[in-house]
Amino acid sequence: MNPENDLIISQRLAKNFQRNFRERLIEFGLLCSGLIAIFITLAIVYVLVSEAIPFFQHVSIIDFLTDTVWTPNYSIKHYGILPLISGTLTTTGIALIVAVPLGTITAIYLSEFASHKVREIIKPILELLVGVPTVVFGYFALMLVTPMLQKIYPDLTTFNMLGPGIVMGIMIVPYIASVAEDSMRAVPMSMREGAYAMGATRFQTAIRVITPAAISGIVAAYILAISRAVGETMIVAIAAGQQPNFTFNPVESAATITSYIVSVALGDLEHGGIGYQSIFAAGLTLLIMTLLINILGHAVRKKYAERY
Amino acid sequence: MVKKIITNKLKHDEIIKAESKNLNFFYADGTQALNGVSLPVYENKITALIGPSGCGKSTFLRCFNRMHDLYPGNRYDGQIILQPDNTNILLTDVDPIEVRMRISMVFQKPNPFPKSIYENVAYGLRVRGESKKRTLDEKVEEALKGASLWNEVKDRLQDLAFNLSGGQQQRLCIARALATEPEIMLFDEPTSALDPIATMNIEELMSELKQKLSILIVTHNMQQAARISDYTAYMYLGKLIEFDATNKIFTNPSKKETEDYITGKFG
Structure with a gap:
């Protein structure tokens, strides 16, 4: 049991901070690129829903789903999808x-x-x-x-x-x-x-x-x-x-x-x-x-x- | 002295079922995998092919049902004479599909089709145009019994074949090959992916099967060759080194190379 040797061994097995940091950084980068796709999807859903809500305040969902005429640009307006x-x-x-x-x-x-x-x-x-x-x-x-x-x-x-x-x-x-x-x-x-x-x-x-x-x-x-x-x-x-x-x-x-x-x-x-x-x-x-x-x-x- | 040599020679009252004569085989890239292999396959006997990896034993086996035809550029040279037709099945005007209908094959890794147990066994019959339900039922049962699998699967014939264990899948593949009543069955290391019990089952099965047909088996396991085969061929670097009765090969081989391989000095 040579104390000098012990020191060397413990140093050898010590965590490599530089490597760990690099790994974390890469992991973070990968996560971010994944999140971008999810964020865009959520943004699309948000835009669609937030603009559709006022629409459904004018037109009931039942009319929207059951009416068989779609004439939003005519004088007699129907909103059947x-x-x-x-x-x-x-x-x-x-x-x-x-x-x-x-x-x-x-x-x-x-x-x-x-x-x-x-x-x-x-x-x-x-x-x-x-x-x-x-x-x-x-x-x-x-x-x-x-x-x-x-x-x-x-x-x-x-x-x-x-x-x-x-x-x-x-x-x-x-x-x-x-x-x-x-x-x-x-x-x-x-x-x-x-x-x-x-x-x-x-x-x-x-x-x-x-x-x-x-x-x-x-x-x-x-x-x-x-x-x-x-x-x-x-x-x-x-x-x-x-x-x-x-x-x-x-x-x-x-x-x-x-x-x-x-x-x-x-x-x-x-x-x-x-x-x-x-x-x-x-x-x-x-x-x-x-x-x-x-x-x-x-x-x-x-x-x-x-x-x- | 002369008498002794004769008794050590092959018994010539055996019936030859198929025989390769001076068979050479070349892969598409030009490598010669077989070099002048001449070997008989006797009727109702098990012939084992042994030798180190890459010695050409699987290549040789796959010549018997023209499996090499599936890959462009491969070339056979020589003969495999199938009896009783006395025809060289390697000739280009021989239909490989007809050959495969008479010489079936069981592979190293069980390769059941993505179908039910029943349909797996019925496949070869359907390929031959059989569609009568009663005939199919009978033949499927017969084949599954022949492969000693019937008792384990008779209540779940419509289950997907992948739900079976590895050993059962391999016996299913044997049943599938058996259903069409082949004359020769080729086994390419059929137990190398299986546990000892499943291996034992398959070995027992092969010993039963030889009552009905001729078997050619490639094996890495020399004990297996010694246990089940009647004849053994030792191959090395694409050449047939020695062919003889199994007990002769394993107790008193005539070639030094064979002895070295058998005793584990080499390979």
Whole structure:
């Protein structure tokens, strides 16, 4: 027991203040960047709620949720959100009918069938579609898709939900394909080998083994696509007509929540007027819808959580 | 003296089920993993492949059901003759799917599908186009009994396969492979992820299975090879060093390298 040695050892094992301080600093920095996202979300909720409260002092929530007419800018004012919800749901529904099969099949092809070379070429091209501004998609719907649909169905009006719905579907295909493909590729090779060793073909392996194994990621892709479609603004604002009709008929024109917000917000609105406040009520409705979709999606994903 | 040598040689009354002849195998990057391996697989016998890691025993095993076809660029050279067809299953005009229907495989890590216990076993039958409920029920029960799993799972056939223990999952994989009545079963270190009791169960199961089919097993565990196999092949650096009856290999190997490996001086 040499006291000199003891001293050295205790010094060696002493806490390194410099290192501890650096670690704390990094931890604090990481926490701050996380908090910014939460703060912005809370700020959005605060703005929406605080502006929506005066609106609901004028209009009862029951009228808002049950009235089937939405005419905040007419002399006879009605504030029923249902026409906007029906427009939103119909265009989203059409988009999903297009995007879910197309996106899923693309994902299966890219993950299970395409060679490495083909995948490396196709995937970036597909992802390029995400970068196209939605205004361009809007005019694509109005100037190309709707006229083409009119050739098949002559009674179709210039502004309708079908054209923008289809274009919106095409727009979200890469979202579904990309996320679903990632989750299918994450299925371990041992699962594929097991299926092939049973004498399964590529198709049988892809459909009966890989797809169920990756279902949680595939569902996540669908949820992302739904949120994207519900929140899409420009395509429907340009090509669906901005006419709040309470209808689920895709050949009619309609307004969605987002297209109403953008059309009103672009006009001259008196700050603090009821028309101005109605934007926030509509925005709050949209936020709640998206929230519900996300909660549902989370529940579904939990149910089918990956377990391999 | 001459007589002694003959008795030490392989008994030639065994029926050859499959035989590799001068088999070479190259991975896509050009490495040669197998170098002129010639080895018989006898009917209703267990043949064990032993050797240090990277000696090519798993590569060799996976040639038998053309698993290497799944990865582009791999190349076989040589023959694996499957009897009674007397056909080289490595030929490009032989359909690997047909081969896999007759030669099934159980992997190192249990890899049940994300389906119910029942559907896991029925999978191979469904792949073959069987859809009659009664036939499926019968075959699933038979296969699960064959894999000594039936009593443990008969009341919960619709449960997800992942809820089973590791040993049960591996027996499920055996049942899955068994359901389609293969002629040869390949085992790639089937017990390396299992505890001793589960390992014992699988070993007993393999001894029962050989009544019905031929087994080729890769194992890291030399005691396991000694316990269950009838024939043992020792491989090193992609070459077959020695092949003989198991008790001969473990008691009186003819090659020095084999003896060194068996006795633990090497490997």
